[in-house]
Amino acid sequence: MEKVKLLGSTLDELSGYVTGWGMPSYTAKQIAQWIYKRHANDFNIMTDISEKNRRFLAQQSEIGWYHPIEVVESIDGTKKYLFKAGANRFIESVYIPEEDRSTLCVSSQAGCRMGCKFCLTGKQGFNGHLTATDIINQIRSIPERDKLTNLVFMGMGEPLDNFEELKKSLEILTSSYGFGWSPKRITVSTVGIIPTMIRFLNESKCHLAISLHSPFHEERLKLMPVEKAYPIEQVVKELKKFDFNQQRRLSFEYIMLKGINDTSRHVKGLVRLLNGLNCRINLIRYHAIPGEEWQTSDDSAILSFQKQLKDKGIITTLRASRGQDIWAACGMLSTDALLKS
Ligand code: SF4
Numbered sequence: 001m002e003k004v005k006l007l008g009s010t011l012d013e014l015s016g017y018v019t020g021w022g023m024p025s026y027t028a029k030q031i032a033q034w035i036y037k038r039h040a041n042d043f044n045i046m047t048d049i050s051e052k053n054r055r056f057l058a059q060q061s062e063i064g065w066y067h068p069i070e071v072v073e074s075i076d077g078t079k080k081y082l083f084k085a086g087a088n089r090f091i092e093s094v095y096i097p098e099e100d101r102s103t104l105c106v107s108s109q110a111g112c113r114m115g116c117k118f119c120l121t122g123k124q125g126f127n128g129h130l131t132a133t134d135i136i137n138q139i140r141s142i143p144e145r146d147k148l149t150n151l152v153f154m155g156m157g158e159p160l161d162n163f164e165e166l167k168k169s170l171e172i173l174t175s176s177y178g179f180g181w182s183p184k185r186i187t188v189s190t191v192g193i194i195p196t197m198i199r200f201l202n203e204s205k206c207h208l209a210i211s212l213h214s215p216f217h218e219e220r221l222k223l224m225p226v227e228k229a230y231p232i233e234q235v236v237k238e239l240k241k242f243d244f245n246q247q248r249r250l251s252f253e254y255i256m257l258k259g260i261n262d263t264s265r266h267v268k269g270l271v272r273l274l275n276g277l278n279c280r281i282n283l284i285r286y287h288a289i290p291g292e293e294w295q296t297s298d299d300s301a302i303l304s305f306q307k308q309l310k311d312k313g314i315i316t317t318l319r320a321s322r323g324q325d326i327w328a329a330c331g332m333l334s335t336d337a338l339l340k341s
Pocket residue numbers: 111112113114115116119120121122123155156157158191330
């Protein structure tokens with residue numbers, strides 16, 4: 001019989017397990033404290049639970065955390081962790097230390113079925129949803145866990161395509177029984193799957209980022225097949241029904257592709273599309289991936305693009321390229337592991 005994995009379980013789920021095993025319901029809170037606050041890796045140290053119940057817990061369940069199988073460190077301190085989340089399922093998390101913050105980029109799926117053309121994970125195809133155990137474990141198991149100030153769900157996979165496990169993970173991360181993080185420290189990035197995006201906005205307080213990459217339907221469609229089912233115009237129309245501010249930020253991710261989406265025409269398109277939305281645009285340099293000819297826009301084109309947006313009142317940030325020397329593009333390490341497995 002497969003043991004229940006406790007890491008990644010909500011308090012309600014833990015309550016259901018322990019009462020089903022004949023233990024008092026408060027044992028659930030004790031377990032949550034041990035696994036989410038004290039990061040226990042052994043039932044024996046849970047000394048506020050009776051020895052008999054600890055033995056029973058160990059028979060029925062496991063904590064469920066596991067180590068990364070590989071770590072690659074960049075000269076700039078960025079670290080890419082590789083995890084094996086099941087047979088032939090490799091996922092990546094990227095730790096990005098900066099002067100005033102330390103961010104972990106978390107994966108939500110093994111591979112991805114969104115098929116964005118500029119993304120190596122998209123080319124890998126879909127290898128399954130991650131469970132909340134696999135998602136929480138990425139944070140739980142890295143040595144920098146206690147230094148983390150921010151989490152971004154921008155690793156492998158489309159988080160809103162795995163909504164239930166994402167939601168459980170966000171509950172565990174932000175609840176007082178769990179990690180106790182402020183939702184303002186967490187950003188979820190999506191290509192814009194409208195039904196689950198609306199659920200996310202209604203059911204969570206975390207920040208939202210939308211992968212945009214072109215304001216024009218036909219051009220975005222060439223980059224992102226999801227544009228067919230959920231056109232960006234519709235996505236933005238839905239977003240305009242919600243309030244965004246410092247408490248809950250809305251940002252748009254925009255990969256700068258030379259000669260593809262970096263012209264004044266695109267600036268005008270963005271200004272028109274985002275008119276009336278309180279948001280910012282994050283400009284991102286493109287990391288080349290095998291089999292695609294695209295190049296990142298020149299620095300001068302990026303700065304000019306940024307200035308034109310700023311002149312129109314749109315706040316932009318230009319993300320520094322990090323970890324270029326360690327295959328920084330999402331999906332590279334796991335693709336390599338998959339090919340070798
Ligand atoms: S960019 Fe994100 S949503 Fe698109 S294929 Fe890659 S992982 Fe999936």
